[in-house]
Amino acid sequence: MNYCSVKLVIWMTAVIFKTHTQAAVVVIYGQVGTSVILPREKWGGNKVNIHWTIQMKGEYQNVYARTFGRPPTAGEFIKDRVSLDQNGYSLVIKNLIPNDFTTFKCELTDNNNNKVESVYKLYSISVTASPSIILASQTLSLGCDAQRSTVSTQIEWRAPQGKEVEGPSFSAQGPKLTVTNVTAQHHGTWKCTVTYDNRKAEATISVTVVDLSAPSQPLYTFLGSTSPLLLPCSLHSRIDNSQARPKGGHWSFTPFRGDATPGELTGPEKFLSLSQGPLLYWETPQGQKVNGSALEKDHYNFSTVRTAEKGGGVYTCALDFQVNTSKVTLRRTVRVEALRVVSSQENPVLEGQALNLTCTLGHSSLNKLTVKWTAPRLSSVNPLSSPPHSPILSIPRVTEKDRGQWKCQLMEGDKTLVTAQLNLKTERVPVDVWLVVSICGAAVVLILVLVLVFICVQRYRQQRMFVRRRRNIKFCQCKHPQVKGFYKS
Ligand SMILES: *[C@@H]1O[C@H](CO)[C@@H](O)[C@H](O)[C@H]1NC(C)=O
Ligand SMILES: *[C@@H]1O[C@H](CO)[C@@H](O)[C@H](O)[C@H]1NC(C)=O
Ligand SMILES: *[C@@H]1O[C@H](CO)[C@@H](O)[C@H](O)[C@H]1NC(C)=O
Ligand SMILES: *[C@@H]1O[C@H](CO)[C@@H](O)[C@H](O)[C@H]1NC(C)=O
Ligand SMILES: *[C@@H]1O[C@H](CO)[C@@H](O)[C@H](O)[C@H]1NC(C)=O
Numbered sequence: 200m201n202y203c204s205v206k207l208v209i210w211m212t213a214v215i216f217k218t219h220t221q222a223a224v225v226v227i228y229g230q231v232g233t234s235v236i237l238p239r240e241k242w243g244g245n246k247v248n249i250h251w252t253i254q255m256k257g258e259y260q261n262v263y264a265r266t267f268g269r270p271p272t273a274g275e276f277i278k279d280r281v282s283l284d285q286n287g288y289s290l291v292i293k294n295l296i297p298n299d300f301t302t303f304k305c306e307l308t309d310n311n312n313n314k315v316e317s318v319y320k321l322y323s324i325s326v327t328a329s330p331s332i333i334l335a336s337q338t339l340s341l342g343c344d345a346q347r348s349t350v351s352t353q354i355e356w357r358a359p360q361g362k363e364v365e366g367p368s369f370s371a372q373g374p375k376l377t378v379t380n381v382t383a384q385h386h387g388t389w390k391c392t393v394t395y396d397n398r399k400a401e402a403t404i405s406v407t408v409v410d411l412s413a414p415s416q417p418l419y420t421f422l423g424s425t426s427p428l429l430l431p432c433s434l435h436s437r438i439d440n441s442q443a444r445p446k447g448g449h450w451s452f453t454p455f456r457g458d459a460t461p462g463e464l465t466g467p468e469k470f471l472s473l474s475q476g477p478l479l480y481w482e483t484p485q486g487q488k489v490n491g492s493a494l495e496k497d498h499y500n501f502s503t504v505r506t507a508e509k510g511g512g513v514y515t516c517a518l519d520f521q522v523n524t525s526k527v528t529l530r531r532t533v534r535v536e537a538l539r540v541v542s543s544q545e546n547p548v549l550e551g552q553a554l555n556l557t558c559t560l561g562h563s564s565l566n567k568l569t570v571k572w573t574a575p576r577l578s579s580v581n582p583l584s585s586p587p588h589s590p591i592l593s594i595p596r597v598t599e600k601d602r603g604q605w606k607c608q609l610m611e612g613d614k615t616l617v618t619a620q621l622n623l624k625t626e627r628v629p630v631d632v633w634l635v636v637s638i639c640g641a642a643v644v645l646i647l648v649l650v651l652v653f654i655c656v657q658r659y660r661q662q663r664m665f666v667r668r669r670r671n672i673k674f675c676q677c678k679h680p681q682v683k684g685f686y687k688s
Contacts, residue, residue: 224302225319226350228393228400229295230326235400237319239288243309251290253277254302262303263290267310297323300346322346324402326391332442334520334527335410339378343391343402350396359387359406383410383435409443409520410435411531419609419617420507422539422561427504430533432516434499443499445518446526448473450481450503454512455562467515471503511537511561536560538609540621547624548601554594556621558607565590569610575603575623586610599625 229235237251246267252259253274263281265271273281280293288307292299303319327342345352356364356376362384370377378385386408393400412435418428430450434443450471471481471489479498481489493500501516514533519526542548543555558570569587574580577600580592587610594601602625609616 223316223318224349225317226322226348226396227319227398228322228324228345228348228352228395229292229299230324230400230402231295231297233295233402234291234293235295235321236284237290237292237303237305237321238284239286239290239305239307239317241286241288242307242315243313246310248308249283249288250306250308251281252304252306253299254304255298259304295321295323320348322348324391324393324400326389326402326404328389328404328406330522331405332407332409332440332522333381334522334525335382335408335529336380336527337525339381339385339406341376341378341389341391341404341406343374343376343393345374345393345395348395353394355392355394357390357392358385359389360384361390381408381410383408383412386410386435407438407440407443408435409438409522409529411516411518411529414531415533417534417536418507419536419538420511421617421619422510422537423508424537425506425508427506428535430503430505430514430516430535432501432503432518432531432533433493433497434501437497437499442522443520444479445473445501446521447475448501448516448518451515451517452505452512453515454510470505473518507535507537511535536563538607538617538619540605540607540619542621542623546621547626548597550597550599550625550627552597554597554601556592556594556605556607556623558590558592558609558619560609565609567611568616571608571610571615573604573606573608575601575605578603597625601625 225238227235227237248267249263249265251262251264253262254260260276261272261274262277263271263273263283265283271283277292282291282293283289284291288305290303290305300321300323303321305317305319307315323346325342325344327340327344329340329342330337333339341356343354343356345354354374356371358364364371364376364378368379368381370379374391386406388403388405391402391404393402412431412433415431418430420426420428432450449469451467451469453467469484472484474480474482474488479494481492481494481503483489489503492504493502501518503516505514512535514535515530516533517528517530519528521527538558538560541557541559543557544552548554556572558572559565570590571586572583572588572592574583574592578594579596579598579600580594592605602623605621605623606618607620608618
């Protein structure tokens with residue numbers, strides 16, 4: 200019994216002593232190039248000497264010493280990077296270097312020569328990104344390696360702008376994070392937070408993603424418009440890296456089916472190519488330099504300007520990039536929609552006819568967009584009901600008052616996207632028709648007259664015959680034989 204309790208006491212003392220000395224070593228994590236604070240609480244009165252040291256080559260060397268009544272001294276090798284924290288005790292080390300990842304000691308002595316000592320051990324976190332410059336659509340591998348210590352560590356990743364790493368493109372495995380199909384939103388600073396011993400340490404790495412800015416909304420114009428449209432295409436940010444310079448590229452146009460002029464090609468038509476020389480600029484398919492494009496000033500702005508007179512279609516900006524051996528062609532498309540007012544009758548329209556005016560984008564439906572019509576002031580269709588209107592406006596009987604500008608606004612909610620107009624002209628039923636009618640009338644009258652004349656002639660003849668017969672009868676009464684002869688001849 201006695202022996203047992205003695206043994207237990209010794210064991211417990213050993214445990215307590217051991218845990219005491221272990222707890223005294225404070226574990227601190229940091230990343231090369233960043234700052235850390237070795238925390239030390241206030242102690243003693245206000246006449247305390249502070250002495251921070253670092254273990255180098257087996258011995259402790261002065262880092263920072265503040266002896267009461269004397270100016271502080273700092274180790275020559277570290278003096279530019281160390282200071283005391285606001286509380287006057289903790290040590291701040293800036294711009295960590297690999298040699299800093301060792302043991303530090305803080306000794307405090309008060310004016311009664313009481314002493315306390317605390318020991319710190321600095322461990323490193325290293326973050327890697329491979330590759331660190333990456334093309335959109337490729338796969339990024341990140342690693343966050345916290346050096347092994349006596350405490351357990353937990354790792355958490357944050358994407359640029361503090362976004363959580365959630366979704367199908369992320370897969371984490373221990374300290375490794377894989378991001379597939381990277382895009383512009385993965386460009387920037389990735390953060391790895393190491394949680395340990397009720398503390399947190401942050402380590403970061405910067406990743407450059409070469410990508411084009413987000414796809415643009417469709418552009419709206421009206422058929423025949425000669426005002427130029429800005430077709431946007433640029434890198435999502437200015438990237439100061441020669442690898443972010445395209446090796447080739449072009450702009451092409453594919454008209455919408457309904458909008459292509461019959462007989463013209465309907466496939467994509469390249470209308471600009473990127474120059475191949477040391478200077479970046481756009482050139483025409485004939486090799487002529489295009490002056491005044493945004494590319495001349497900003498080597499990341501590949502926007503161009505076009506007029507969409509011929510109607511709508513899809514413009515494509517395609518740029519070929521190469522980083523190390525991987526090649527990727529990045530594309531952005533810009534849809535251009537052309538609004539128009541289509542008349543069911545040829546303009547000018549004959550008065551008295553029924554007419555439909557249709558406000559249309561040609562090839563595609565209006566989807567969620569609505570239409571607002573404005574008729575000429577005097578038109579018979581006025582007043583129109585309140586908008587939105589039907590895209591087809593029916594005029595049951597066109598009159599002269601319907602002449603003028605018919606305006607159709609394409610609306611997205613309350614916003615007008617574009618306005619198309621039709622200048623309607625009307626015509627009386629043309630003079631030629633009257634001419635035809637009068638000629639026909641005259642012909643009819645002539646025929647009638649002829650018929651009448653014929654009838655009269657017939658009548659006259661018959662009458663004459665009748666008179667002759669009567670005369671013959673007279674001859675017969677005279678019993679003249681000549682009558683028979685007359686009939687024979
Ligand atoms: C490019 O290749 C070199 C050597 O093969 C490598 O060190 C570098 O990390 C690569 N860069 C990228 C961005 O992959
Ligand atoms: C990659 O991301 C882009 C943009 O988020 C998406 O349009 C594309 O479908 C994705 N590709 C793959 C293979 O997931
Ligand atoms: C662009 O400018 C150059 C000289 O500055 C000129 O030779 C060339 O003809 C111009 N190109 C066009 C398409 O105007
Ligand atoms: C690109 O250049 C055009 C002028 O050609 C300008 O309007 C546009 O804002 C520029 N885009 C960017 C992203 O700088
Ligand atoms: C006008 O459109 C309506 C359908 O909205 C159709 O029934 C009618 O036949 C059309 N009229 C003309 C003249 O095209």
